[in-house]
Amino acid sequence: MSTMAVGGGLTRSASFYDSVIGKKAVMAITGFILFGFVLVHMAGNLQVFLPVHANGVHPLDEYGAKLRAMPPLLWGARIVLLVAVILHFVAAIQLSLLNKRQARPQRYVKLAPIVSTYASRTMIWGGLVIFFYVIYHLLHLTIGARFVNPTFEEGHVYQNLVSGLQNPVVAIFYMIANIVLAIHLYHGIWSMFQSLGIAHPRYTPILKRVSAVLAWVIGIGFCSVPLAVLTGFVKMTGGNL
Amino acid sequence: MKLVLNIWRQKNQNSRGGMVRYELDGVNEHMSFLEMLDVLNEQLTEKGEDPVTFEHDCREGICGCCGFMINGVAHGPHRGTTVCQLHMRHFRDGEELWLEPWRAAAFPVLKDLLVDRAAFDRIIAAGGFISVNTGSAQDANTIAVQKHCAELAMDAAACIGCGACVAACPNASASLFVGAKISHLALLPQGQPERSRRALNMVAQMQQEVFGSCTNIGECEAVCPKGVKLENIARMNREYIKAAWAYREEAAAGGGG
């Protein structure tokens, strides 16, 4: 027989996290935070297409400088994101081990999905790709680790971005990773609501469509930057900074 | 018509199984899938071989006994149908079919296509009920139930406990089964007093049985022979999250003398 899974304070949140539904709720909330970040980040990235200011400063650099000028906000956000990533990642790994290893130790000889989307079945794999991509991306364009990006110059956001993506291999990798991100979000966005218990036959279908649209927008939005660099639509403005 | 059947044969829970190939002739399109297997078993018996074991009882699609995978789909290709009601007219002459038991850690294979689903009973025993002893009920019409609530409760209560949802789920999750029962009872006024306890205990038991978690894939809903909706899983999540944070255990005061 089961025992009641309730307690007070810390035990309560611990036992909530112990449950599969609790873990999924944590993934939904952290997923929501990460999704919010991705949207803002994309909006920031798209500034690459804006013309250079009269003073020769690119809006992207201006934006980067503004963010760096507010360390509490920047670091606050970074900590929240870091915690969100860790929780999202750990919960995903735990659930995935339960689902793939424990709950079905013997695989089917034949299994034919009939309605599910490719996105929904590959969340864990997409998630892992995104995870490693994010680490690479941080080393490449945020921290600028020498062994990843030798041309990196602290503070020169626009220049770093363009020079970093002029390497076709890197640009294509960025695009693939962002398509994977879009696929992840295609299922992830509406799924967050379902995991938190928000569903209604009238609104869920709309939500699914909105998710799909947002996923496309994010995918195209992010891919547009490496693509623009690769095709030469966006190029170095010259060493005017 | 003629069929090629690849059937999972497994002697008992502890032995390793494998696919065995059979050719079957003289299948009539008006036969049900199980009647087709009856014919195969009749032939195997005549040859002195062990007939294929599969669970079945009412053969009307309501008892929930039957079910196995046909070509990787729980209950086979026809939506909203259990295998006992699936008829051979949905198959082509000469078709090759693959029959496998439900696969989940919580549903061990007992023999061939037959699995043990007692985990479902234990989940119900953990809280899938309303505690009302015989004789203590008030007049039925003193409990008014909104018509649409009664209908939604009925939609959820239509579950036959066949286990197809678990079988089709890539995570072997029992969320649709558990969600359906939690929903059925949470939607009715009679179910309110135990609403929180029920959600907590049933979910805890589900986990103890080592079913996987729901990742909102939706295969369960697609194969459910009774059309139980994914919405019920969202309701379970809601009920559970609410209960996990808000439920207060009764004060541990001693009983009176």
Next chain:
Amino acid sequence: MNLDSRCPSGPIEQKWDKAKFEMKLVNPANKRKYSVIVVGSGLAGGAAAATLGELGYNVSCFCFQDSPRRAHSIAAQGGINAAKNYQNDGDSVFRLFYDTVKGGDFRAREANVYRLAEVSVHIIDQCVAQGVPFAREYGGVLANRSFGGAQVSRTFYARGQTGQQLLLGCYQALERQVGAGRVAMYYRHEMLDLVVIDGRARGIITRDLVSGKIAAYVADAVVLATGGYGNVFFLSTNAKGSNATAIWRAYKKGAGFGNPCFTQIHPTCIPVSGDYQSKLTLMSESLRNDGRIWVPKEKGDKRTPSQIPEAERDYYLERRYPSFGNLSPRDIASRAAKMVCDDGLGVGPTGLGVYLEFAEAIGRLGRTTIEERYGNLFEMYERITGEDPYSSPMRIFPAVHYTMGGLWVDYNLQSTIPGLFVLGEANFSDHGANRLGASALMQGLADGYFVIPYTLGHYLAGVKPGNLTPDDPEVLAAQRAVEDKTRQLLAIKGKRSVDSIHRELGKVLWEYCGMARNRAGLEHAIAKIPEIREEFWKNVNVTGENAEMNQALEKAGRVADFLELGELLCRDALIREESCGGHFREEYQTEEGEAVRNDDKFCHAAVWEYKGENQAPERHIEPLEFEYVHLAQRSYK
């Protein structure tokens, strides 16, 4: 054989209250010392096990399926009757009692039927409290419909799945007791014999269907709720696993078998489509509320139904029974269908079918309303036949559906073996010679929830608890007998499958002891069945071994019992020289083909006593008296 009905004296409306008051009670602290075995977990058994567990008895419940939720009560579609009179249309306990006695063609015990009608109202209360999602009106109150020949709307329903919902309510109550540790549930355990010690039922022998282990369980009382024996006909609407083994073994241990020939043929089933047919599917009787039954007037009319004009159709039920029409009771509707098919007017590839058409109702109410009412049934019909009943009429034919006969019980539901109680369809029931629609669920739950808790307590209060262990020599002897029989079945290793012999038996019974019976046919069957039995014991092939899951062995044991029961069925039908309810003897009918009862000679329940291997069983009678509903010819004209 003692056939004292133990009905309390006094006016009928006070009998049950009086009985309840006069019954001995078991002290609450002593209840757990008494152990009770309940075999079967359907509406009757499940309700009994749950309720006895709630009361504090030490209960063990057995079912052969993988879960109590699979019991065949689940397949009941239409509804459950209760004398609530929520519709204010003149219903009452007395009317339900009256209708049931009359519907049963005056072959049931009045006091039992009255009690059934009386507790029917509590059943609905109980089920609603358990969360059974009955159909509702917009105002939130319960909806009702009229059903199966009743002239008041007293049937409560949950779409076309009433049996399922009631069973799940009962199953949940049972699982609650299992979870609380008050009921020990034995899944996949089949009862293979009854243990009788010093004339009292003291336990059962079971086979674990997974491991093959044969074991004994002992208790202070045994409750059988194992359903009916319709599968003796091979083709019936019963589940494939439904069997008579439990009651048959009890019969062979001394329990009287009441009215075996009272079998019910349900008029609205999907016709047989071929030799491979494994079972028949019922289409709910509720379809007759809006459907019209007809055949072409011309013999051998090969036109499609839509090509046959109105004037060339015979709506034979409406013609012969103008006041009840398509809603005539089951036995009458079934027989009428047989008559038109015998006259060569049947439809479909086999000529064994009649049309059930909804065109008129669709025209009158609109397709949406019909879809709301019967959508799931129409879908089921289409799934099975591949035909769309919205555009062309359904084809239906009668099929064996329910058995009114069963182990004889007294007012307390106790069989002729003290300590052996029989509930639900397994007993010879309150339905007399014919059961009305929506009454089976009612009886099962009445017996389980509201009767057995009192009467069993009364019995237990008179016996000492415990004092018997499974290693008692008499118990072990019973266990060995079962092991021997199992070995014997496995040793035959002949040529024929169990099913093929079961089919053969079924054909004989359907032909000679089905919807219409006559002396010559019954005598033929009584001669033929022992031959089939002999063939079985010589030439059956039960593959595999005992110590494993072995479905062939399970079936073989059941069919071996059917082969004996079938003969008793025919013997009972032969001696009952009258037509009543589901038992129609061709020799006893009016010129128009209506049944003729013989109240002077047969106003009684026939109870058969087993006399040993190769001995003719002995027939006893329990006379029936009708004080409140006066004996009259049933007329539905």
